Ligand SMILES: Nc1ncnc2c1ncn2[C@@H]1O[C@H](COP(=O)(O)OP(=O)(O)O)[C@@H](O)[C@H]1O
């Protein structure tokens with residue numbers, strides 16, 4: 001297990017393991033390790049929050065344990081649950097033995113009492129299903145615990161997590177209390193879809209990740225071996241930065257810059273021109289309205305002095321207050337197109353899609369726990385309904 005004596009060491013280790021840090025990222029990571037405190041990483045989707053936790057796992061040689069949060073998640077998905085299927089299987093296999101135990105009972109009530117005398121057998125560690133938090137706390141080797149997109153979880157779960165993280169212990173009433181031998185490094189991420197509790201913020205070191213500076217984004221592109229040459233990559237980074245400055249519904253993230261560079265490389269691009277970028281811009285903008293805006297802005301983004309044929313009639317006030325003009329020919333057909341896209345844009349209200357629609361998929365890519373969308377059938381759905389039929393045994 002690797003340890004680090006300085007911020008510089010952390011910084012170079014991250015870079016060596018495929019994560020290009022800036023000074024703040026390296027410093028916060030170093031402090032997390034030294035002070036044994038969780039880090040809360042906030043920022044828009046696709047800026048490297050989740051990747052930071054994966055990189056910390058790589059540089060420390062610690063196992064990554066991931067809790068992917070989603071709406072409606074309860075603590076049985078975060079802390080622990082009972083393995084109902086296994087309990088059932090055992091009771092089936094042990095039918096004869098159980099029969100012997102209750103054989104002498106005179107009536108139903110005393111039979112139940114007899115069985116109850118043995119229930120601790122079935123609520124023992126053998127039948128416990130550790131979820132990520134208990135897994136991290138019980139782990140023999142210290143781990144990296146990623147609590148991803150905690151803003152998607154309900155406040156009730158946030159409180160439960162906070163409590164478990166405060167003590168680094170989890171108590172299972174039927175068994176006892178589990179305490180971690182060596183605390184995991186804990187990284188929580190949030191896309192800021194809701195405010196997190198003051199208590200959580202107080203407990204954590206805080207790191208706000210935003211879209212990177214041009215230099216760092218270029219370095220990230222280099223580190224990903226996109227196949228696109230340095231000069232074109234640098235130009236592409238500038239274009240993406242300008243796209244971010246447009247008021248798009250979903251600004252392109254680092255991962256989208258990487259995808260765009262790869263796309264252009266695959267197409268054998270030797271020069272960036274507005275036509276080629278317009279053909280491929282759907283790699284980075286995912287909404288129709290954003291697409292139209294991006295395509296209209298591209299000639300100017302590539303060359304601010306570009307004179308574009310056609311009559312200028314559309315004014316685009318970008319966030320920096322500059323007024324940009326871009327070209328549109330005024331054929332009746334084009335005009336109809338414009339009205340159509342305006343009408344669609346007017347209907348395109350933010351928030352009409354439920355949570356989970358924006359940003360990264362609401363389920364983990366690697367240690368997938370449970371997909372967020374309710375129409376997916378999770379592998380343990382039957383187990384849950386069985387569980388709710390039985391009622392939980394936590395109150396014992
Ligand atoms: N600093 C970085 N160094 C290297 N790659 C990065 C960096 N930041 C982001 N990336 C790339 O961007 C992708 C998206 O990052 P991710 O961590 O999934 O974003 P999010 O902030 O939404 O969790 C990653 O898979 C990684 O390839």
Ligand SMILES: [Mg+2]
Nearest residue numbers: 049050189360
């Ligand atoms: Mg993420």
